[in-house]
Amino acid sequence: MARRKWHRYREMLDQFDMNYGDDESKLEGLQRLCADCGVKIGPSIKQCKRILKSANVNILDLIYAKQAGVLIQRHSSRGALMDYTRNGMIFPKKLAKENGFLTALLVEVF
Template identity: 45%
Template sequence: MVSDFFSRFAGFKPNPSVSAKDEFARLAHNRNWKENGGKYQKEWAKFIAWEFSKHYGPQVTKLENWQSLCHEVGIEDGIESITKCKKALRSVHVNIVDLVDARRTGKKVKTFRSEAALRNYTLRTERIFPKKAAKGDGFLKALLREIF
């Protein structure tokens, strides 16, 4: 599965244990994409959406997947239904790129006390998940916050 996104880039050997941003930066450097260029932005959107899907899967109707996501962001109680999981996730502020990295690296994901704190962190670190890619995914939609 790791090669699905990367199979289009001959000679590039992915390292699934480093952060998504670092891995993509390495690919962009390998391909000479400029960070603010259209190709870079387009491929970043494809890559990070693929990464999220790879780690969290398309099964938005499976309670176990929602419970796993809730546990990952620190919600332990009151998640015996998908509706309750979604409701609980409304109060969680987590950077989605960091969430992907937590799965890639095995590290615990950081949560933020407020949407403003999440926004400041996201803008400062430029760890931005493309809004267009996030709106169509059930898991991502539950975590989407107003950044811009």
Template identity: 40%
Template sequence: MSSYWNQYPEFHHDGSAPIKKEFRRLAQLKGWVGNDPKKRELFRKEWGKCFRSEFSMYYGHDASSLAGWQSLCKEVGLDNIPKSVEECKAALKGKVWVNIVDLVDCRRTRTRVQCHESEEALREYTQLEGKVFPLQEAKANGFLTALLIKLNE
């Protein structure tokens, strides 16, 4: 279990449930939901912390780690796993379209991550499902930058 969830001993975390579902349950318990701008901001901030913690637990936080990049390449189904960090980045950037929330969920739920046929297909899916992650948080993790797309095209 990640350290993020350990902060809330009163919350009975299910490590095999989708992260968004679990975070929403925690947010309800903690009162981070509602129309109040302060609650919305707290929700967004905590969601960023939660997701960053979960992503780091599964993929690491050292963006110079070849093993981390190779794990990410394998997870998204690349047939030929690159032999360097730069080759991994090149193999992913603009060629693999996966939702980063789904990427964490594939580890949590032990399912394959859904790869989309195009950036546009991923954009539509992400917006439809509401599986959006704060851009600034994503940019703080070197692994995630290879998978980012613009949602407003």
């Protein structure tokens, strides 16, 4: 069961890479991610990453919303996002760290 779930997360990461790229130094991918998260689009890599830190979006919701072609759910605060994420919407930290874009969206929930 755990192996199947891990494989599913890996597929999600591959899908994410197809949409945004897997090279965190690519400004265009970060700008697309900012747009999809509904936050200001920064003019530089550094600014995009800083802006994404305040996006308050759940990584799984982002991936599901992109697949479905709908707007991503944003949370009103970091605390609200943490509470929501603790209720089972957790993307594995290890996999998220494999993609430099996703690291900007990580929040400490435990």
